[in-house]
Amino acid sequence: xxxxxxxxxxxxxxxxxxxxxxxxxxxxxxxxxxxxxxxxxxxxxxxxxxxxxxxxxxxxxxxxxxxxxxxxxxxxxxxxxxxxxxxxxxxxxxxxxxxxxxxxxxxxxxxxxxxxxxxxxxxxxxxxxxxxxxxxxxxxxxxxxxxxxxxxxxxxxxxxxxxxxxxxxxxxxxxxxxxxxxxxxxxxxxxxxxxxxxxxxxxxxxxxxxxxxxxxxxxxxxxxxxxxxxxxxxxxxxxxxxxxxxxxxxxxxxxxxxxxxxxxxxxxxxxxxxxxxxxxxxxxxxxxxxxxxxxxxxxxxxxxxxxxxxxxxxxxxxxxxxxxxxxxxxxxxxxxxxxxxxxxxxxxxxxxxxxxxxxxxxxxxxxxxxxxxxxxxxxxxxxxxxxxxxxxxxxxxxxxxxxxxxxxxxxxxxxxxxxxxxxxxxxxxxxxxxxxxxxxxxxxxxxxxxxxxxxxxxxxxxxxxxxxxxxxxxxxxxxxxxxxxxxxxxxxxxxxxxxxxxxxxxxxxxxxxxxxxxxxxxxxxxxxxxxxxxxxxxxxxxxxxxxxxxxxxxxxxxxxxxxxxxxxxxxxxxxxxxxxxxxxxxxxxxxxxxxxxxxxxxxxxxxxxxxxxxxxxxxxxxxxxxxxxxxxxxxxxxxxxxxxxxxxxxxxxxxxxxxxxxxxxxxxxxxxxxxxxxxxxxxxxxxxxxxxxxxxxxxxxxxxxxxxxxxxxxxxxxxxxxxxxxxxxxxxxxxxxxxxxxxxxxxxxxxxxxxxxxxxxxxxxxxxxxxxxxxxxxxxxxxxxxxxxxxxxxxxxxxxxxxxxxxxxxxxxxxxxxxxxxxxxxxxxxxxxxxxxxxxxxxxxxxxxxxxx
RNA sequence: GCGGGUGUGGCGGAAUGGUAGACGCCGGGGACUUAAAAUCCCCUGAGCUUUGCUCGUGCGGGUUCGAGUCCCGCCACCCGCACCA
Numbered sequence: 035x036x037x038x039x040x041x042x043x044x045x046x047x048x049x050x051x052x053x054x055x056x057x058x059x060x061x062x063x064x065x066x067x068x069x070x071x072x073x074x075x076x077x078x079x080x081x082x083x084x085x086x087x088x089x090x091x092x093x094x095x096x097x098x099x100x101x102x103x104x105x106x107x108x109x110x111x112x113x114x115x116x117x118x119x120x121x122x123x124x125x126x127x128x129x130x131x132x133x134x135x136x137x138x139x140x141x142x143x144x145x146x147x148x149x150x151x152x153x154x155x156x157x158x159x160x161x162x163x164x165x166x167x168x169x170x171x172x173x174x175x176x177x178x179x180x181x182x183x184x185x186x187x188x189x190x191x192x193x194x195x196x197x198x199x200x201x202x203x204x205x206x207x208x209x210x211x212x213x214x215x216x217x218x219x220x221x222x223x224x225x226x227x228x229x230x231x232x233x234x235x236x237x238x239x240x241x242x243x244x245x246x247x248x249x250x251x252x253x254x255x256x257x258x259x260x261x262x263x264x265x266x267x268x269x270x271x272x273x274x275x276x277x278x279x280x281x282x283x284x285x286x287x288x289x290x291x292x293x294x295x296x297x298x299x300x301x302x303x304x305x306x307x308x309x310x311x312x313x314x315x316x317x318x319x320x321x322x323x324x325x326x327x328x329x330x331x332x333x334x335x336x337x338x339x340x341x342x343x344x345x346x347x348x349x350x351x352x353x354x355x356x357x358x359x360x361x362x363x364x365x366x367x368x369x370x371x372x373x374x375x376x377x378x379x380x381x382x383x384x385x386x387x388x389x390x391x392x393x394x395x396x397x398x399x400x401x402x403x404x405x406x407x408x409x410x411x412x413x414x415x416x417x418x419x420x421x422x423x424x425x426x427x428x429x430x431x432x433x434x435x436x437x438x439x440x441x442x443x444x445x446x447x448x449x450x451x452x453x454x455x456x457x458x459x460x461x462x463x464x465x466x467x468x469x470x471x472x473x474x475x476x477x478x479x480x481x482x483x484x485x486x487x488x489x490x491x492x493x494x495x496x497x498x499x500x501x502x503x504x505x506x507x508x509x510x511x512x513x514x515x516x517x518x519x520x521x522x523x524x525x526x527x528x529x530x531x532x533x534x535x536x537x538x539x540x541x542x543x544x545x546x547x548x549x550x551x552x553x554x555x556x557x558x559x560x561x562x563x564x565x566x567x568x569x570x571x572x573x574x575x576x577x578x579x580x581x582x583x584x585x586x587x588x589x590x591x592x593x594x595x596x597x598x599x600x601x602x603x604x605x606x607x608x609x610x611x612x613x614x615x616x617x618x619x620x621x622x623x624x625x626x627x628x629x630x631x632x633x634x635x636x637x638x639x640x641x642x643x644x645x646x647x648x649x650x651x652x653x654x655x656x657x658x659x660x661x662x663x664x665x666x667x668x669x670x671x672x673x674x675x676x677x678x679x680x681x682x683x684x685x686x687x688x689x690x691x692x693x694x695x696x697x698x699x700x701x702x703x704x705x706x707x708x709x710x711x712x713x714x715x716x717x718x719x720x721x722x723x724x725x726x727x728x729x730x731x732x733x734x735x736x737x738x739x740x741x742x743x744x745x746x747x748x749x750x751x752x753x754x755x756x757x758x759x760x761x762x763x764x765x766x767x768x769x770x771x772x773x774x775x776x777x778x779x780x781x782x783x784x785x786x787x788x789x790x791x792x793x794x795x796x797x798x799x800x801x802x803x804x805x806x807x808x809x810x811x812x813x814x815x816x817x818x819x820x821x822x823x824x825x826x827x828x829x830x831x832x833x834x835x836x837x838x839x840x841x842x843x844x845x846x847x848x849x850x851x852x853x854x855x856x857x858x859x860x861x862x863x864x865x866x867x868x869x870x871x872x873x874x875x876x877x878x879x880x881x882x883x884x885x886x887x
Numbered sequence: 888g889c890g891g892g893u894g895u896g897g898c899g900g901a902a903u904g905g906u907a908g909a910c911g912c913c914g915g916g917g918a919c920u921u922a923a924a925a926u927c928c929c930c931u932g933a934g935c936u937u938u939g940c941u942c943g944u945g946c947g948g949g950u951u952c953g954a955g956u957c958c959c960g961c962c963a964c965c966c967g968c969a970c971c972a
Contacts, residue, residue: 762910
């Protein structure tokens, strides 16, 4: 081949993508006798266009999948669409398009975009969760869970927009108001469907221990989320004569309780008969329902006038309604210990309640005042009668024992984890397969009536749930009594869809969700890759769903993802212009100029130089802002199609793998992708210099080639792509410098194989041009000769006073005494020593000598 | 607020407690060219009294012969918080 022919990505990409399709190179065969490897990336929501973050995610998985194939595995690497969800309904409302049409058009476009990147995917297993042949099986599984007693209904609160007559997602509530209507959001109670994830709390917690190949941080986050805590539940006697059960994880601090607080929904609060109390409860109901909002909101309380008797001191403690107490956790009522809980501290400060100290560093500190905040740490008990002097843990045990003796309560394990509410009052989701009948109650739909499909003729121009107001859809006969019934009009949370898609990828019979034996062949997923934002919800729900199916005997796997990797985001600089406005602060008479943000510009609108940026249109300078996650509102996005057009798929893929460690954020830069593109062409020139007939050996080069093959393999297996990239750069430089020889020719061919998982199009082109047989995608990973990995000479660092003074070369495995002698003989070392007395010499064989004076 | 993470040159980053800055980008200088692009070569943490020395991994302490790495205390930024996916 001619080395002056430039590599043309546009034609090569299409040619090889077509060749892989034709040969069905990436089709996974369940019946293969090879060891199986299931590589999976989190499937995308079809929002319209592939985001650069997807490109990064899927490129990582692709490199691993191609490498696994080269190392003799039968690889399952599928792709599909998490196709239900709110954006489709938003599009329907804004543009008047049907959610299904919008979603399917998006899928088609995004599939074409993924194909352009040359991913080694088995497209024959593609699935979309919005199609009845997927969600029909999901309905069947939901009915199975119901049979197993894992599904139930209960009242639960939602954000209600009184103008749009609709339930709002948390993200649709902005400052307590509906995002579209601007109306004040209310909390409203609805009967909703729940999955009993709490039945599996202990299992899900214990199971984390077996997930050694999950990041510690994700395991920790799930552990905290499940939140197992040992505490005490006991009852206060109220002034009205009733008993008020409270739950606390700090029973040791009971002598520090200075008031009692209940949630706004608590019966004690609801039972109050005064306008002031009702007003306060209404106030609590405004605003969002999220934990973050509740806990950052200003602490507010209402004194009910009721008092509670302290079980040991007999003191009367005031009972408040407090906006930071959650009805869903514990008993919905707490004993408040302001000295040792920050929320209680803030509340007590605001309402002038006492803040006694009951834990201190030592007994002498019993009278020490608080320094503006609660102290939640360890210490010994003080001012606590019979607990004085005890450590926190001992005091907990003691108080639980006493309360149990009194018959007033008991030690109790409480979980933070709550049951999973799966009801959504929306159209674009899986219909929940139940029928409401006046005589029979809630009746499961018969399995042979599945799939219960969504009606197509819906409109989104009127407020409210389209399923609820559809003229015919919900009317159906009761399967039990044959009388008039009404379909459930709630649909399932889209997290349900993503809780079993990895099973459907592995096995997709038409008549059932999956086949048990086929699941056993592929699961668990060997490597799962996705964003850290899914660390808790998606991954916990998928683990739960898998365990629930195993519990019912439908599958034999308990943990779906053997190894998890969470990749970082793709970020980009922001560009913006400023304008000067005249402002006047309240009370000031003069206006003064203030610089403020005018608008953001997209990277395509500007020219970036080393010291700034200017507008393409008129050369006006713009500000270069922080490097942040790409987002449409900040306009700092790059479109994968555009960059593939310009640089080709391989340069884009290479960029995704270069520099930044995969778990960290990757800053996109024009200069960076230019550099990658240059490297693609540089490699192409090197491949052009392949000479199959060259003679002669170059042992140093052989060694480096084998070292690099071994290292790159290790790097890919540990997903250290940036390190693999650096090693390939190094080897490329060495091969370029080497004289012609058989070693060099072999090195060039090996290099093509090393880059094949990362730059598959270039590699195929080179492979063919070198006259190699078949596709490089089908070729075996180069073998490593272990004898070539052993070094015979090493560089020894010589330190004096812990600082490097000299380096010397010594044979590998040289004796300590020899190294010491060589080090002391060094002229530079002698100069540094300057006659000082050598007190000690530390020798680390093959590494360094440190001389201590 | 609670939970989790990150912090090393101009930039992305590398470094089993053992030579800090591999590799890439940017920048500077040179070669080739009528010229440009492309390509190739060299230099590139800071400072200084420059055969070399000192400082330097967010900040302040500590352990160690030796700390980017381990320990304690801070700061800044990022992510999650149950109806976004």
